[in-house]
Amino acid sequence: MILHDYLPSGNGYKVRLLLDLLDQPYEYRHYDIVRGETRTPEFLRKNPAGKVPVLELDDGRFLSESNAILYYLAQGTDYWPEGRWDQAQVLRWMSFEQYSHEPNIATPRFWLTHLGLNEERKAQLAGKQALGRAALAVMDDHLARQAWFVADRYTIADIALYAYTHVAQEGGFTLADYPNVCRWLERVASHPNHRPITEE
């Protein structure tokens, strides 16, 4: 398998984390999204939405969208629970991540560490950070009652939420305000196969 990815991307990191947990070897191809390398005609044939990550299977088929890739790779492993209620809860938290978490936590990080603040971004930053704090509060409250997001064990819901939460400080968030989140971050990072986000 080949992973088409951008190293600082949390969405790509989700896939790298799971591939490592599964001891699944893969080839890595790096694209600089800031330089438009995912907007070339060649890349758009892999994913018409022009986004990393994209997983290329051995037969040449392409799968895009990080959470869909997590689903695909996790089938038949411990990271995807049995039973449609727990499965739906995994998808619930992955949807929460994509809609309420990522645009308000990952996007401020991308602006502050990569793009810088122009007038339009400056006008939106405080609003996004307020929504990001609300998302972290929802997570902290949930983790006050359980060690993992779903099914009392490490699933792809934890992977999806870990990716941008553990670097939220880079988006201007104070993780120490969310002690249950901090303990869960340590729990995820304690897996023997765990590795940092920017390590290829």
Next chain:
Amino acid sequence: MILHDYLPSGNGYKVRLLLDLLDQPYEYRHYDIVRGETRTPEFLRKNPAGKVPVLELDDGRFLSESNAILYYLAQGTDYWPEGRWDQAQVLRWMSFEQYSHEPNIATPRFWLTHLGLNEERKAQLAGKQALGRAALAVMDDHLARQAWFVADRYTIADIALYAYTHVAQEGGFTLADYPNVCRWLERVASHPNHRPITEE
């Protein structure tokens, strides 16, 4: 089952569409999101993210996030395909809908039909509409080669994308620019159990 919902919501409409396709009876509870009725302590116990739709099962458990609800309800029916590749493709399109489509098509619609344009929204509108047109172009290109999004049949990927696409005009989009999308909208709407978005 009880569906906690807001009638103009496309996210709620996704669930109503599938429940009707499955001939599944349910009780309907309406909340006015503009008046803050999903921000009360009572509602936040159903969904701490404070969003509709929420499906309440007969045993009192709550499931939030429209695409997770679609997954839950579709298990064992024709609207969820067999095989992990097709299943991952359904999730790919549902993720595309949540991340690249809904914030750029549903949000302009909500602003123009409900909230009106203040300075901050006015500054963002053109950018969102450009991204929304890009999402419609990706869909149109995909539908040039196939009648349905995944597995040559009507699945929950079509439901997820139909909900806000068919009312995109209300967000300032010109659907006639996307002829394959228009034909697909007619295909979805031709199901005998199909009903309009604001019909309870």
